[in-house]
Amino acid sequence: MNIDIMTGPNNWAEAAALARATENAGFSGLLFTETAQVPWMQIAIASQAAEQLFFTTGIAVAFPRSPMITATTAYEVVGNTGGRFRLGLGSQVKAHITRRYGVEFDHPAARLRDYVLAVKACFRAFNQTEKLAYEGEFYQLTLLPRDWSPRPHDHPMKVDISAVGPVMTRVAGEVADGVHVHPLHSMAYIENRLLPLLAEGAASAGRSPDEIDLMIPVFTVTGETAEEKARAASAARRQIGFYGTTPNYAFQFDELGFEGTTGRLREAMKAGDLEAMEAAITDEMLDTYAVVADWDDLADRLVDRYRDRATRIVLYSAAAGVRGDGGDGPAARTAGRWAEVARAVRAAS
Secondary structure, three states: OEEEEEEOOOOHHHHHHHHHHHHHOOOOEEEEOOOOOOOHHHHHHHHHHOOOOEEEEOOEEOOOOOHHHHHHHHHHHHHHOOOOEEEEEEOOOHHHHHHHOOOOOOOHHHHHHHHHHHHHHHHHHHOOOOOOOEEOOOOEEOOOOHHHOOOOOOOOOOEEEEOOOHHHHHHHHHHOOEEEOOOOOOHHHHHHHHHHHHHHHHHHOOOOHHHOEEEEEEEEEOOOOHHHHHHHHHHHHHHHHHHHOOHHHHHHHHOOOOOOHHHHHHHHHHOOOHHHHHHOOOHHHHHHHEEEOOHHHHHHHHHHHHOOOOOEEEEOOOHHHHHOOOOOOHHHHHHHHHHHHHHHHHHHO
16 A cells, blocks of 8 residues: 655645655655646656656546547656656536536536546557547547657556546446545445445446555544644544535435534535534544544554555645654654654555
8 A cells, every 4th residue: 555645736846845755754656636736747847856756646637638638648747757657537526617627517427438438548549559549429539640649658557537426436447447535535435335336337347346446535633742633633624524515425424424514514614614614523523534543553543444445545634744844843853753654554555
């Protein structure tokens, strides 16, 4: 089981510094999200700064880009990192796709299925194992002159997708190499919903579910002092609460006996009451959706919970702590603690 760090927007100097700190701390890799910034340039810079780290997009938004553009970019990243990259794609939500990116959002699960197959067809054409002749439901890619094709390489090309609901999860089981699990998850969700649905999708395509990797973001709550633990708990509660306002995620609470949580969170959000959102996430819920432990126990708790399921766990909020401050103050001590956790997880796995 690999242990990565999640990061979002950074300038290039920050991306390089984080990559060096992450590698020096003994982590396996960095996962780049696409929110206010595309991930590709950050990954290029980070890969030059840390020559052992593995990189993932979790996720890059699919629909605003043609499959050819995405495939060409990913193929270039894999080639230039010597195979230290796997492509993670997601559909995003309708409002962002139609109103921020200005493209269509019809039949997202079927469209993403077609998109993944089109990207994989591009990879095979880039490797010169077959002619590009993809004719799908939404995408048709049939032209790739030799002078317009990337330089071939023999590094593996993995395509993963994010999935929460049943239709998209079955699609992942059918066509993806891995799944980016939503940060708001319980182990009951993984065991009782995610894995059976992935198995259904895999069976429909004649695949084994064992071929599908799980990349799992993890909320962690830890600290040296009661004050530090309280701050970490507050941040985790607010992030869980933010995700929990999404109506489609209400089942994550309801099926575990936390009925009505989404409704309470939505009311608090509409009122701008962040304290009420935080208070809606009880201690029991925090233990369910986050890993809560002292520093000395955190690695064991992560391994116990995810070792038999995750290919990569991704620490949701460790980036700032791993950077440290270059001295011997509290930030540097926290960076050292994260390094202990990373090395212990990798050794135990």
